[in-house]
Amino acid sequence: MELYKSWYVILVISLSISSFVVQVSYGFDIESLETFLHDQANRSLLKPQTGTLYNIPLPSNFTGMELSVVRLRTGSFRSRGANFSSFYIPPQLKPNPYMKRLAIVYENLGNWSSLYYKVPNYSLVAPVVGFSIYDSPNSSVIGSKKLNFSIKGDPISIWFNKIELEGKNETPKCVKFGDNGSFKLKNMTKTNGCVTKGQGHFSIVVPSQPTSPPMKKKGILLIWWLIGFCGGFIGVVSLVLAMTAMFKIVKKKKLEAMEKQSEKEVPFDSIWIGRSKMPTASMVRTQPALEQEYAP
Numbered sequence: 001m002e003l004y005k006s007w008y009v010i011l012v013i014s015l016s017i018s019s020f021v022v023q024v025s026y027g028f029d030i031e032s033l034e035t036f037l038h039d040q041a042n043r044s045l046l047k048p049q050t051g052t053l054y055n056i057p058l059p060s061n062f063t064g065m066e067l068s069v070v071r072l073r074t075g076s077f078r079s080r081g082a083n084f085s086s087f088y089i090p091p092q093l094k095p096n097p098y099m100k101r102l103a104i105v106y107e108n109l110g111n112w113s114s115l116y117y118k119v120p121n122y123s124l125v126a127p128v129v130g131f132s133i134y135d136s137p138n139s140s141v142i143g144s145k146k147l148n149f150s151i152k153g154d155p156i157s158i159w160f161n162k163i164e165l166e167g168k169n170e171t172p173k174c175v176k177f178g179d180n181g182s183f184k185l186k187n188m189t190k191t192n193g194c195v196t197k198g199q200g201h202f203s204i205v206v207p208s209q210p211t212s213p214p215m216k217k218k219g220i221l222l223i224w225w226l227i228g229f230c231g232g233f234i235g236v237v238s239l240v241l242a243m244t245a246m247f248k249i250v251k252k253k254k255l256e257a258m259e260k261q262s263e264k265e266v267p268f269d270s271i272w273i274g275r276s277k278m279p280t281a282s283m284v285r286t287q288p289a290l291e292q293e294y295a296p
């Protein structure tokens with residue numbers, strides 16, 4: 001019974017470790033991508049002209065993504081808005097806190113979109129595009145503060161160059177992705193675009209047919225799962241073995257220490273019986289002092 005229980009625990013632990021390994025091995029983490037892109041923009045623009053959109057070159061293992069940045073004076077941003085990349089930001093937006101200059105970072109994830117962003121039961125039919133607004137101090141193009149803004153008038157409109165419906169007769173919908181993997185669906189506007197009142201990432205989706213994923217993908221997934229499982233399992237087993245060994249060593253040390261201690265304190269002799277050490281009383285024990293003194 002006990003043995004069965006401990007194996008069950010080992011199995012559960014190794015299963016959870018293996019799923020962790022699988023998740024890590026994919027590594028399409030939105031937050032680290034954002035950090036990387038913003039850092040890239042920060043480093044490759046030294047003295048940009050205000051009002052000019054700059055395309056930021058990306059390393060070859062990001063081919064397919066687009067990144068661009070524009071630096072604006074907040075005053076002109078408020079009076080004229082900004083019409084760059086896939087976003088038309090109307091006038092009257094009020095950034096918070098107020099900084100003299102701001103920088104808008106635009107992203108288009110291109111063919112990487114579906115690796116980073118997923119909507120359950122829907123498939124993306126357009127690349128994911130996004131924008132975010134930062135302060136832009138003189139010392140760096142992209143400051144450390146992300147700015148909020150409030151919209152009183154028209155919302156921001158988003159358009160997509162490429163919507164791939166491929167004969168799907170489902171009605172496409174706009175999707176807005178939150179920071180933590182959350183998303184919100186919305187109808188498209190009459191002009192086949194999307195609108196928003198906040199910054200973030202956006203795309204267009206259609207309901208996906210409930211088809212099973214292609215065998216090849218399944219096979220790869222299975223292989224990853226097996227690798228993760230075996231890795232996790234071997235890890236846990238060796239951990240258990242190591243812990244058992246350590247426990248044994250500690251136990252042995254303790255026993256030895258106890259034996260030494262007992263040898264010091266109690267004037268017992270030991271004899272070996274079979275393989276175990278047994279104490280035997282020697283002939284002379286502690287004198288029964290009290291008894292002698294008060295003896296009549």
Ligand SMILES: *[C@@H]1O[C@H](CO)[C@@H](O)[C@H](O)[C@H]1NC(C)=O
Binds near residue numbers: 063064111112115
């Ligand atoms: C996206 O396309 C480019 C070529 O245009 C390619 O180099 C890159 O590997 C593709 N990325 C993905 C994730 O398929």
Ligand SMILES: *[C@@H]1O[C@H](CO)[C@@H](O)[C@H](O)[C@H]1NC(C)=O
Binds near residue numbers: 083088
């Ligand atoms: C924004 O720019 C696009 C072209 O880049 C243009 O077609 C569109 O009319 C502009 N929108 C406004 C409101 O100026």
Ligand SMILES: *[C@@H]1O[C@H](CO)[C@@H](O)[C@H](O)[C@H]1NC(C)=O
Binds near residue numbers: 138
């Ligand atoms: C920032 O640079 C602009 C010119 O590029 C200059 O007019 C302004 O005084 C500078 N601000 C600070 C705080 O250095």
Ligand SMILES: *[C@@H]1O[C@H](CO)[C@@H](O)[C@H](O)[C@H]1NC(C)=O
Binds near residue numbers: 038139141142143
């Ligand atoms: C850009 O670089 C400056 C220093 O060079 C740094 O203070 C700032 O936090 C960086 N911005 C981002 C978004 O990494």
Ligand SMILES: *[C@@H]1O[C@H](CO)[C@@H](O)[C@H](O)[C@H]1NC(C)=O
Binds near residue numbers: 096097146147148
């Ligand atoms: C921006 O708004 C979010 C929530 O809407 C808040 O958590 C954050 O502190 C705000 N940032 C600034 C700079 O006001």
Ligand SMILES: *[C@@H]1O[C@H](CO)[C@@H](O)[C@H](O)[C@H]1NC(C)=O
Binds near residue numbers: 178179180182
């Ligand atoms: C994710 O963030 C949104 C706001 O952007 C919030 O409404 C939602 O509760 C968050 N969800 C989780 C699971 O944290």
Ligand SMILES: *[C@@H]1O[C@H](CO)[C@@H](O)[C@H](O)[C@H]1NC(C)=O
Binds near residue numbers: 171187
């Ligand atoms: C979205 O569109 C559907 C029809 O395509 C309509 O029934 C629904 O009321 C619309 N929702 C909103 C919020 O406009």
